[in-house]
Amino acid sequence: METTTAPTDEHVRHGYTTNKDALLKRIARIEGQVRGIGRMVDEEKYCIDILTQISAINAALHKVSLGLVEDHVSHCVVDAAVRSQETGDQSIVTEKVTEVTAAIGRLLR
Amino acid sequence: METTTAPTDEHVRHGYTTNKDALLKRIARIEGQVRGIGRMVDEEKYCIDILTQISAINAALHKVSLGLVEDHVSHCVVDAAVRSQETGDQSIVTEKVTEVTAAIGRLLR
Amino acid sequence: METTTAPTDEHVRHGYTTNKDALLKRIARIEGQVRGIGRMVDEEKYCIDILTQISAINAALHKVSLGLVEDHVSHCVVDAAVRSQETGDQSIVTEKVTEVTAAIGRLLR
Amino acid sequence: METTTAPTDEHVRHGYTTNKDALLKRIARIEGQVRGIGRMVDEEKYCIDILTQISAINAALHKVSLGLVEDHVSHCVVDAAVRSQETGDQSIVTEKVTEVTAAIGRLLR
Numbered sequence: 001m002e003t004t005t006a007p008t009d010e011h012v013r014h015g016y017t018t019n020k021d022a023l024l025k026r027i028a029r030i031e032g033q034v035r036g037i038g039r040m041v042d043e044e045k046y047c048i049d050i051l052t053q054i055s056a057i058n059a060a061l062h063k064v065s066l067g068l069v070e071d072h073v074s075h076c077v078v079d080a081a082v083r084s085q086e087t088g089d090q091s092i093v094t095e096k097v098t099e100v101t102a103a104i105g106r107l108l109r
Numbered sequence: 110m111e112t113t114t115a116p117t118d119e120h121v122r123h124g125y126t127t128n129k130d131a132l133l134k135r136i137a138r139i140e141g142q143v144r145g146i147g148r149m150v151d152e153e154k155y156c157i158d159i160l161t162q163i164s165a166i167n168a169a170l171h172k173v174s175l176g177l178v179e180d181h182v183s184h185c186v187v188d189a190a191v192r193s194q195e196t197g198d199q200s201i202v203t204e205k206v207t208e209v210t211a212a213i214g215r216l217l218r
Numbered sequence: 219m220e221t222t223t224a225p226t227d228e229h230v231r232h233g234y235t236t237n238k239d240a241l242l243k244r245i246a247r248i249e250g251q252v253r254g255i256g257r258m259v260d261e262e263k264y265c266i267d268i269l270t271q272i273s274a275i276n277a278a279l280h281k282v283s284l285g286l287v288e289d290h291v292s293h294c295v296v297d298a299a300v301r302s303q304e305t306g307d308q309s310i311v312t313e314k315v316t317e318v319t320a321a322i323g324r325l326l327r
Numbered sequence: 328m329e330t331t332t333a334p335t336d337e338h339v340r341h342g343y344t345t346n347k348d349a350l351l352k353r354i355a356r357i358e359g360q361v362r363g364i365g366r367m368v369d370e371e372k373y374c375i376d377i378l379t380q381i382s383a384i385n386a387a388l389h390k391v392s393l394g395l396v397e398d399h400v401s402h403c404v405v406d407a408a409v410r411s412q413e414t415g416d417q418s419i420v421t422e423k424v425t426e427v428t429a430a431i432g433r434l435l436r
Binding site: 072 | 123129132134136137139140143146147150151155156157159160161163164166167168170173174177180181185199208209212213215216218
Binding site: 317 | 347350351354355356357358360362364365368374375378381382384386388391392395396398403426430433434436
């Protein structure tokens with residue numbers, strides 16, 4: 001899905017790598033929360049308490065998503081804007097904007 | 110948070126235990142999906158692909174939530190309705206309905 | 219979609235009628251909010267401010283939905299539970315629970 | 328909240344104006360849908376049918392939001408990117424990206 005590019009270019013495109021450690025910690029915490037609801041089901045805890053935990057996981061995933069959207073727009077889209085300004089090729093921007101909008105649309109559902 | 114009751118009563122109250130194995134498998138799969146996005150971040154995959162994966166996790170968690178809501182209403186709320194009919198104490202039902210509605214409200218956010 | 223029944227039965231089934239006036243006021247306010255974003259678009263207001271308004275409408279609609287779910291469970295589902303207890307026909311409850319769960323599922327999307 | 332600027336600049340900044348008529352039509356349709364649920368409540372229609380209608384309104388509002396996000400990113404953020412490239416002032420972009428991310432975050436809740 002991803003075209004292989006030189007490492008330096010990768011770092012320009014993949015903005016989240018700047019906060020990679022923080023992001024990985026957050027995702028590891030969410031993984032632990034999901035394992036936690038597995039344990040709650042196994043121990044036959046009260047449904048409502050499990051639902052509350054799932055809401056917490058949803059909120060944590062939303063934060064991760066938002067962080068990725070922010071990084072993507074500030075790196076990938078902005079990059080495309082500058083390149084399209086230099087080359088006069090507007091389609092680079094349109095493509096990136098359409099792509100991130102579609103991704104946000106999937107998150108909203 | 111949960112009052113300790115006899116095992117048999119627990120099983121009446123905690124309806125999800127009937128599909129416990131299927132539910133545990135689903136949760137284990139979600140845990141794997143979360144671990145997967147950790148790996149994607151670590152390997153600096155494309156943001157949009159990670160966002161798509163998060164949308165899939167959201168959808169999977171929604172399904173788990175819905176299953177728990179369905180089990181809870183069909184066991185816990187229905188149970189309370191029958192007991193309140195027998196005892197004439199309406200408050201048992203009101204409490205359960207308020208509780209599940211609040212849980213759904215947290216999921217909607 | 220709806221089977222026509224005698225007025226009294228309607229009132230038992232349609233629990234929201236108890237707070238009908240409050241509910242109608244809330245919906246009228248949401249209608250005004252939607253008209254408001256139309257006006258904002260017409261006057262070419264700042265996108266972000268319109269998005270903020272839409273978030274407020276989403277929240278208001280969520281509250282209306284939750285109120286309807288609560289009324290539905292406390293009237294319709296509880297009613298079905300009592301009737302199924304009397305008649306021994308469990309399918310009445312199952313049908314109602316499946317129906318409300320599907321409705322909640324559509325709201326979660 | 329909005330700084331008053333010359334009309335031409337407005338049109339650059341407020342990208343949604345290009346599809347203004349289509350957008351206004353969509354919003355008018357949503358207004359009608361909200362009025363419709365008011366009528367359903369007034370006529371004491373079945374809760375589940377009203378909930379289904381609310382889900383349709385949610386989906387319609389999501390589409391409007393997404394359209395506004397797309398226009399905002401492709402105009403406002405891209406504009407800021409180009410200006411910041413010209414002036415060397417990165418803060419213009421950062422501000423715009425933070426602003427749109429916050430708006431998306433409010434939609435996700």
